[in-house]
Amino acid sequence: MSTTKQKNGFSVKAYQGDAKTLLAFNLPKAKSKNLAGFTIQVSPQGKQPFFLENELQFKDPSKHAQDPKLRPTSSFNAPIHKFRWVHFPGSQVEGTKPFFGSYTYTVTPRYFDDKGSMQQIDTRLSVAVKIDVGPFSKGKIGAGFTRGFTQSQAFVHHFGLKAIFRPKAKELLFDTSQVSGKNDAGKEYTFAQEYQWLGFTARDRIFEVANEVLNDKQLHLDLFAYDLNEPDFMKILLELAKQGRIRVILDNATLHHDTKAPKPEDQFEDLFTKAAKAPAAILRGKFGRFAHDKVLIVSKGNSAVKVLTGSTNFSVTGVYVNSNHVLVFNDPNVATTYAQIFQLVWDGKVNVKFKQTPEAAKVFSFSSGLPQTDITFSPHQDADAKQNLDNMAARIADEQKQKDGSVLFAVMGLDTGTGPVLPALKDLHKDQNIFSYGISDSPGGIELYTPRRKTGVLVSGKPTSTKLPPPFDQVPGVGIGHQVHHKFVVCGFNGKNPVVYCGSSNLALAGEEVNGDNLIAIHDGDIATVFAIEALSLVDHFDFLDRSASKAQVAPTKIKAASKQQQAVNAGWFLSTTDKWAARYFDPNDLKSVDRELFG
Numbered sequence: 001m002s003t004t005k006q007k008n009g010f011s012v013k014a015y016q017g018d019a020k021t022l023l024a025f026n027l028p029k030a031k032s033k034n035l036a037g038f039t040i041q042v043s044p045q046g047k048q049p050f051f052l053e054n055e056l057q058f059k060d061p062s063k064h065a066q067d068p069k070l071r072p073t074s075s076f077n078a079p080i081h082k083f084r085w086v087h088f089p090g091s092q093v094e095g096t097k098p099f100f101g102s103y104t105y106t107v108t109p110r111y112f113d114d115k116g117s118m119q120q121i122d123t124r125l126s127v128a129v130k131i132d133v134g135p136f137s138k139g140k141i142g143a144g145f146t147r148g149f150t151q152s153q154a155f156v157h158h159f160g161l162k163a164i165f166r167p168k169a170k171e172l173l174f175d176t177s178q179v180s181g182k183n184d185a186g187k188e189y190t191f192a193q194e195y196q197w198l199g200f201t202a203r204d205r206i207f208e209v210a211n212e213v214l215n216d217k218q219l220h221l222d223l224f225a226y227d228l229n230e231p232d233f234m235k236i237l238l239e240l241a242k243q244g245r246i247r248v249i250l251d252n253a254t255l256h257h258d259t260k261a262p263k264p265e266d267q268f269e270d271l272f273t274k275a276a277k278a279p280a281a282i283l284r285g286k287f288g289r290f291a292h293d294k295v296l297i298v299s300k301g302n303s304a305v306k307v308l309t310g311s312t313n314f315s316v317t318g319v320y321v322n323s324n325h326v327l328v329f330n331d332p333n334v335a336t337t338y339a340q341i342f343q344l345v346w347d348g349k350v351n352v353k354f355k356q357t358p359e360a361a362k363v364f365s366f367s368s369g370l371p372q373t374d375i376t377f378s379p380h381q382d383a384d385a386k387q388n389l390d391n392m393a394a395r396i397a398d399e400q401k402q403k404d405g406s407v408l409f410a411v412m413g414l415d416t417g418t419g420p421v422l423p424a425l426k427d428l429h430k431d432q433n434i435f436s437y438g439i440s441d442s443p444g445g446i447e448l449y450t451p452r453r454k455t456g457v458l459v460s461g462k463p464t465s466t467k468l469p470p471p472f473d474q475v476p477g478v479g480i481g482h483q484v485h486h487k488f489v490v491c492g493f494n495g496k497n498p499v500v501y502c503g504s505s506n507l508a509l510a511g512e513e514v515n516g517d518n519l520i521a522i523h524d525g526d527i528a529t530v531f532a533i534e535a536l537s538l539v540d541h542f543d544f545l546d547r548s549a550s551k552a553q554v555a556p557t558k559i560k561a562a563s564k565q566q567q568a569v570n571a572g573w574f575l576s577t578t579d580k581w582a583a584r585y586f587d588p589n590d591l592k593s594v595d596r597e598l599f600g
Helices: 153-159 191-214 231-242 264-275 316-320 332-347 352-356 382-401 421-426 509-514 525-549 564-571 580-586 591-599
Strands: 002-007 010-016 021-026 035-044 084-087 101-111 127-133 141-145 179-182 188-190 219-225 246-251 281-285 295-300 303-310 325-329 364-366 372-378 406-411 435-440 457-460 487-491 499-503 517-523
Touching: 002 127, 010 101, 010 127, 010 525, 021 101, 021 127, 021 525, 021 591, 035 084, 084 525, 084 591, 141 191, 141 525, 153 191, 179 191, 188 191, 191 219, 191 231, 191 295, 191 303, 191 316, 191 325, 219 231, 219 332, 231 246, 231 264, 246 264, 246 332, 264 281, 295 332, 303 332, 303 499, 325 499, 332 364, 332 372, 372 509, 382 406, 382 421, 382 487, 382 509, 406 421, 406 525, 435 525, 435 591, 487 525, 499 525, 509 517, 580 591
Parallel strands: 219 246, 246 281, 406 435, 435 457
Antiparallel strands: 002 010, 010 021, 021 084, 035 101, 101 127, 141 325, 179 188, 219 295, 295 303, 303 325, 364 372, 372 517, 406 487, 487 499, 499 517
16 A cells, blocks of 8 residues: 655655555655755654654754754754655654554655755645554455564664573573663663564564464464474463464474484473373474474364464564564465365375475465465475476566566575576666665675666675764674575566565575475565565665675774764764765666656
C-alpha cells in the first residue's frame, strides 16, 4: 500500500512497510536550486508530534534558521539530504515501545538564500501524507521482520556499546527478566527488553503463534527447527511437551549435535524427552546435510489451520542478531500442505530420500483467497532443484529487459553458493538498464559497488574495522556469524508484475539438493513492497558502515574531550551549505536519479 500527495510540483509518497514507513520525495529539477534538504515532522494519531533526527548538522548552526526549543539534531534545524527516508517507530525519540496506528508525515523542502544560509521554514511548501503504521498483514498473510540493526546508532543509544545477547553462564533456559546491562545514560535494562527491541515484529509473530497454541488446549503444534536455543520459546515448547501437544523435527548436523559436548539442541532434546507426554515426540535428523526449515504448523484436531515460516531460526542469534523475516499464512490450504510435508518427513525419519517423493518435485500453488503463491519443498532431485532456481534466474533476467526494471535483494551469501540465482544477482550491477540494490553477508566479505554510477549497488552486510567519524557513536562489531541472514529477492517493485522470493532456502543449488527447506514466491505488490523496504534499509545502513570503515582515520583521538559537534567540525563531517548534494539526484547517469524516479 502507498499514498501520494502533491503540491506545486513537490510530491511525497508514503509506502507501508512492516511497522515502518518508506517516505519518498520528488520535485522538478528547477525547484532543486538552493535546496537545503527536507524537514520531516511525524504525528502519530493522538500523540505529540516530533521531527525526525539527523545526526549531521551545519558547521555553524547560528548562521541558519534554527528553533532553539528543538534538539540540534532535529530535521527542522538540520534538514535531511536525501530524497527518501525510512522511519522506524521506536528507533529515535519514541523509546523502545513504539506506537502503532495512523501516522501523518509532513515534509517540507528547505532552501538556502544566495549566501548559503538556510531560510526560515515556509509551511506553504509542506506536503502531508497519512498512512497506517504497524505489523504488516494483508488478507490471510502476515509478515514480520527482526530489527537486526545491532550495528546502529539506535541500538547503541538504547543499550550501549558493550551490550551482550545472553548471560556469560551457559544456562540453557536462563531467566530473560534478569538485568542484561546498562546504557550510556546508566539506565539498566533486561534481556527481555533488549530482545523485544531487537526481535521486533518477527519475535512478536513467533510468540503469538506459540502462545496461541499454549493457551488453547484444542490446538497442536508441529515444529521444524534448525538452530534452537531461544529460552522463552523453548519453555513454551517444553510445556506443550508435558501436555502431549507438540512434535518436533530438529536438526542434528554437527553444528547442533555432539555426544561428548552436548549442544543446546542436544540439551533441549534431553529436557523434551524427559517432559514429553504421548503423543508428544521429538525426531532428530538432517536430510543430506541440514534440516534447515524454520516452521511452526498449528493444527486443531486433524486439521491444520495456520503456518509460520521464513528465514528466522528460533535462536538468540536468529531472532536478536540476524536480519531475518517470517511469514504467517492464516490459510488452511497452505497450512495443510505444510502439515502433509511434515508428516511425510516424520514418517521417513528425516531422510534425504525425501527428494525421491512426488512432493519434492511439485510446485504447490495457491490463489484462492491469497495472491498467487508458489511453494516448493527440498531436498529435490538435481533436475528439479535446477529448474526451480532457473525459473528465478529467468525472472531476474526478464526484469533486465523491462524499461523500469528493478531487483532488490538481501541474501546471506553471494560468494559461496552454486546454481544460477546468485551469479545473476551478483552480475546485476553491470547492467545499465536496471535498478539493482542488494546486500549480502558472507564470511569472506564481498566487493562493494558504489551507487555513484547508474549500475547499481551491492554492499557487504558484514563491515570490518568500522570506526565511525564524529558525530556518530561507535557501534559494536557483529562478531562470529551473520548479520544479514535473509534469503529474499524482489523483482519488479512498482512494476506490473511484482514478485518476492523468500523462505529458508539459501538459493544455492547444493542446498536445494541436500537441505530440508521451503522456497516461496508471492506475486503481490504490497508484500513485495514490504520486502523492498527491508532491502533498502539494510543496503543504506551497511553502505554507510562500509564506506566509514575505510575512513577510520577521520576520527582523531586528540579531540575526544570535545563536544560531538566540535569533533564533527574538526573531522569535516557536517551538512553542506550548497545545493550540490542534490545534483546527483537529477543526473540521469547516477543511480540516485534512478532511485528518485523509481520511488518518488
